[in-house]
Amino acid sequence: MNKEIATELDRLLRxxxxxxxxxxxLVQEQCPVEEFDFLRAEAGRVAGGLTFLLMPLWEDYPDLAPEGVVVKPPRKRKREK
Incomplete structure (x- = not known):
């Protein structure tokens, strides 16, 4: 993935x-605690999935990662022919 696509994908996922x-x-402020508890648990799964998608981008392009996020060294990319 090139930097331009990675940058746009980073923006959209964030x-x-x-x-x-x-x-x-919104749910925490305006809904019963039971509804909030359910939403919070499911939102955590979604947020985790988004992070799972973002980490490879940040590994390849560490400058896209938010300040303070530690990423692994860039993955080795396959040579483009």
């Missing part, structure tokens, strides 16, 4: 992550 956070806050 936007999705923020949307999940916003939805969780």
């Amino acid at each position: 936007e999705a992550f923020r949307s999940v956070e916003d939805a969780t806050r």
